[in-house]
Amino acid sequence: MKTTFRKLMALAIVAAAFVGCSDDDNNNTPSSSFVVDANNFQGTIADGEVQLNAGTTYKLTGRLLIADGASLTIPAGTRIEGIGGTAAYIAVAQGGKIFVNGTENNPVVMTSGLATPAAGNWGGLVICGKAPINRVTGGQSTASAEVSELTYGGTVANDNSGVIRYLRVEYAGAAYNQLKEFNGISFFGVGSGTVVEYVQSMHGADDGFEFFGGTVNTKGLVAFGNEDDLFDWTEGWNGTNTDWYGKVAFGKGNRGIEADNYEDGFANTPVSNPTITNLTLIGAGSTADATAYAENDAIKLRRGTRGIFANVVLSGWKNGFALEHDETIAAIGTTLKATNVSVASDVTNLTVGKTTAGTSANVAAAVTEGASQGAGNGIAAPSWTANWTTGL
Incomplete structure (x- = not known):
């Protein structure tokens, strides 16, 4: 009898444990009313x-919106192919989250679904957060994102829009006009609670990466062959960044970095003032795009932006650092400076400057030269780009 009783008690304990585990699993796996169709x-x-399925290819045929309170998780090896033109893009609204869980040997790829891929085949990735922007001075304004019409901006500096690791974005973007353009990835008021590490944007029809205000930090960004700027920021972006590698394709793009504070308020606050450590920018040559572009700048800083740069390698540009406007120039030596800058012989001018009135300005004090490996390997692709990037 004792033996039978003990057996019954043991079975009861196991059953209770099983039920408890099942309840926990249900609680930890939220369901969604969204029905996934991989072909649409x-x-x-x-x-x-x-949660998408690892190794599956999803055909992005229109806008995919991740709304407030919802989330999308993309496992390593997943492929998303845009086949709907610029009407096909992924947008994360304020309060929504995206989790891209790629790995060094198995990245997530968002690309064209056409047989002959080309820049602008789909819209790209748009993320909207609640961190400050400076369209109204003081950083408490919100605005409507130029390509998704979603609200962005606010007062939550540490806002969290998810985690993005080991992602490749290819053949996205489009420039409709000066005020409306898709980039490979657009960060609208994205907060510092968001993780962005090891992301490549290549062969886009506009900028590789653009930051519209916000406080998001990044690590391991790669921009290659985009048709406008490799990197771009405006509207008061402040972020701490390390390991950026950018390379133009011949005849594609004229600037490594194009940076503003805000085009309609050069002194608006918060002022754009990111920190970038370990940076390599490779141009197509100082005269390669002379017929298509008036300027060929590695780093264009204007309209009041600041920026702290350290460990920089520049090659293949007409101008290294091109500074414009009084508000920008006034910050030289304090919140605008570049140290340990290595410039190849094919860079014609290390620095060029122009005041708001359009007269020439001496901005040489902004840059201190020194030996540097930039993003890690001089002008060559750094070791941290191995396995998950392409085209370099």
């Missing part, structure tokens, strides 16, 4: 968590 991947994820 579009719509609004309005609630819960959607």
Whole structure:
């Protein structure tokens, strides 16, 4: 009898434990009303968590919106192919989250789904957060994102829009006009609680990466062959960044970095003032794009932006650092400076400057030369780009 009783008690304990585990699993795996169709991947994820399947190819046929309170998780090896032109893009609204869980040997790839891929085949990735922007001085304004019409900006500096690791974005972007353009990835008021590490944007029809205000930090960004700027920021972006590698393709793009504070308020606050450590920018040559562009600048700083740069390698540009406007120039030596800068012989001018009135300005004090490996390997692709990037 004692033996039978003990057996019954043991079975009861196991059953209780099993039920407890099942309840926990259900609680930790939120459901969503969104129905995934891998061949027609579009719509609004309005609630819960959607988890894609590793190794599956999803055909992005229209806008995929991740709404407030919802999330999308993309495992390593997943491929998303845009086949709907610029109407096909992924947008994360304020309060939504995206989790890209690629790995060094198995990145997530968002690319063209056409047989002959080309820049602008799909819209790209747009993320909207609640961190400060400076369209109204003081940083408490919100605005409507230029390509998704979603609200962005606010007062939550540490806002969290998710985690992005080991992602490649290819053949995205489009420039409709000066005020409306898709980039490979657009960060609109994205906060510092968001993780962005090891991301490549290549062969886009506009900028590789653009930051519209916000406080997001980045590590391991790679921009290659985009048709406008490799990197761009405006509207008061402040972020701490390390390991950026950018390379133009011949005849594609004229600037490594194009940076503003805000085009309609050069002194608006918060002032754009990111820190970038370990930076390599490779141009197509000082005269390669002379017929297409008036300027060929590695780093264009204007309209009041500041920036702290350290360990920089520049090659293949007409101008290294091109500074414009009084508000920008006034920050030289304090919140605008570049140290340990290595410039190849094919850079014609280390620095050029122009005041708001259009007269020439001596801005040489902004840059201190020194031996540097830039992003890690001089002008060559750094070791941390191995396995997950392409085209370099």
